[in-house]
Amino acid sequence: MFAGLARRVAGMGRRRPLQLAFAAVAVLTLLLVFLFIRTAGIDLQAQNEVMLNLRELEKLDAEWNANILRARIGRGGLDENITPQLSRMHELQERLRAALPLTRGREARDAYEQMLRAMRDKERLVEQYQARTPPLNAALLYLPPAVARMKTELDGIEGVLAPARIVIRLDTLLNDLLSYILRFNLSPTPALASKIDETLGDIEAREIAFSPAMVEMIDALSRSARVILVNRPATNALERAIANTGAEEALDRLGRAFDRSFAQELARRQQFRGWLIAYSLVLLALLVYLGLRLLRSYRIIGEVNQRLQAANETLELRVAERTAELQAQSQQLEMLAQHDSLTGLVNVRRLTDLLEHALVRAGRRNTVVVVMFIDLDGFKAVNDTYGHATGDLVLQSVARRVQDKLRAEDALARLGGDEFVILLEEVGSREGALRVAQLALDQINGITEAGGHPVKISASIGIASARGRAGVARGAQALLADADHAMYQAKQAGKGVFVISPQAQWAGPDAG
Numbered sequence: 001m002f003a004g005l006a007r008r009v010a011g012m013g014r015r016r017p018l019q020l021a022f023a024a025v026a027v028l029t030l031l032l033v034f035l036f037i038r039t040a041g042i043d044l045q046a047q048n049e050v051m052l053n054l055r056e057l058e059k060l061d062a063e064w065n066a067n068i069l070r071a072r073i074g075r076g077g078l079d080e081n082i083t084p085q086l087s088r089m090h091e092l093q094e095r096l097r098a099a100l101p102l103t104r105g106r107e108a109r110d111a112y113e114q115m116l117r118a119m120r121d122k123e124r125l126v127e128q129y130q131a132r133t134p135p136l137n138a139a140l141l142y143l144p145p146a147v148a149r150m151k152t153e154l155d156g157i158e159g160v161l162a163p164a165r166i167v168i169r170l171d172t173l174l175n176d177l178l179s180y181i182l183r184f185n186l187s188p189t190p191a192l193a194s195k196i197d198e199t200l201g202d203i204e205a206r207e208i209a210f211s212p213a214m215v216e217m218i219d220a221l222s223r224s225a226r227v228i229l230v231n232r233p234a235t236n237a238l239e240r241a242i243a244n245t246g247a248e249e250a251l252d253r254l255g256r257a258f259d260r261s262f263a264q265e266l267a268r269r270q271q272f273r274g275w276l277i278a279y280s281l282v283l284l285a286l287l288v289y290l291g292l293r294l295l296r297s298y299r300i301i302g303e304v305n306q307r308l309q310a311a312n313e314t315l316e317l318r319v320a321e322r323t324a325e326l327q328a329q330s331q332q333l334e335m336l337a338q339h340d341s342l343t344g345l346v347n348v349r350r351l352t353d354l355l356e357h358a359l360v361r362a363g364r365r366n367t368v369v370v371v372m373f374i375d376l377d378g379f380k381a382v383n384d385t386y387g388h389a390t391g392d393l394v395l396q397s398v399a400r401r402v403q404d405k406l407r408a409e410d411a412l413a414r415l416g417g418d419e420f421v422i423l424l425e426e427v428g429s430r431e432g433a434l435r436v437a438q439l440a441l442d443q444i445n446g447i448t449e450a451g452g453h454p455v456k457i458s459a460s461i462g463i464a465s466a467r468g469r470a471g472v473a474r475g476a477q478a479l480l481a482d483a484d485h486a487m488y489q490a491k492q493a494g495k496g497v498f499v500i501s502p503q504a505q506w507a508g509p510d511a512g
């Protein structure tokens, strides 16, 4: 039973699914963290902000274009409209650059670089355009009223003072110039340019016929015309260059790149979210599995503990039983070592111990210890007549009957064969001791049958005693020898009597 359990527990240690499961949990936890990072924080707000910035940049760019158009048709200056937009545009460009890490791959970055290049080119061209537009517009504004003023002068005093032929020619040249200039302004062709140049030459050639004021007006007219001649083609070229920078397309491309990248990122994160859910389920299943394994292990450990406890209790019980048995056996051995097996009386060894202790006590208290050596008379005849078993019964009867007459603190021992010893402590007088001897004799004489057979026995008793320290000095063996000797005297005296040892000592008036 225990071997089986032990094998199961040991088997749990040998198999390694638990360690593998723990390793798998660790790996899946790392994956979980990775997936969580990949799916966490889809910053829609940041993405929206990017798109808003882009829209604003497109709007500002469109406004910029409109301002250029307005400036071309002389409906406003560029400076006051474009300059404040520039700083905002730079800010928006910077924000878009900062949003590039939200995208993956090169597409948005390339589109951004292209947009930035286009915007920088456009800025540079607009700057040049800004430099050329004001004098051009001023000249265009100046020219028609100036021509009208000069024509008025020609109709007035200037016309009177100068030769009529020159006046008429100048008037025609002025009309031509205005016409060429207006056409040139709309479409600055080289042919028109040479015609203007030529007309201007003709006009300047005739200024000599007029007053200094008129000459000054002709010079101013000529300067303005030349300004238009130079700047109109230049501004038109700049406008084309501005249109060709491709800023709008670049902004468009950047918008599409951001859009696509955000959509891809969203799709990717949704995919990772799916993985995350799947991994979470696997992890959960593993945790449940581990929990069940743990519960099972706890159950087995509990079972083993219970059985070990039961085994321990059984073992303790067995040890207690065995200890009790050993104690009983030991007591039995002790009993056998100190008692006579036939009669149950103490044996000579134990008697010697008891006597020695009694002598010590008597020495301390100055009391008297008496020893009576009893040897049965006629016992051999019982054995010989009725057998050994009947003899045993007689011996047991002697033991029982004499023991019955003694005090609890007195002792009766069987030395062997048909020999017994009575030990009395604190004997008050010699008479008291003799009464006990007589009582013992009577009890022995009173045995008349054994095992259904008539028997007749008596006993010879030798009495020895010692008082106080003298007994200790003499010792147990000497006292027993005294009693034995006195018993021998009793045998000699004819048996069936008791004899007191001459060395006997008594208490009180019997002392001696």
Ligand SMILES: Nc1nc2c(ncn2[C@@H]2O[C@H](COP(=O)(O)OP(=O)(O)OP(=O)(O)O)[C@@H](O)[C@H]2O)c(=O)[nH]1
Pocket (backbone or CB within 6 Å): 375, 376, 377, 378, 379, 380, 381, 383, 387, 388, 389, 390, 391, 392, 395, 416, 417, 418
């Ligand atoms: N039945 C029995 N007899 C025993 C035992 N031990 C010794 N005997 C016998 O006891 C007898 C003792 O002998 P004795 O003391 O000479 O016999 P007795 O007839 O009493 O003689 P006296 O002592 O001289 O009176 C012997 O025959 C022994 O064999 C015993 O344990 N049981």
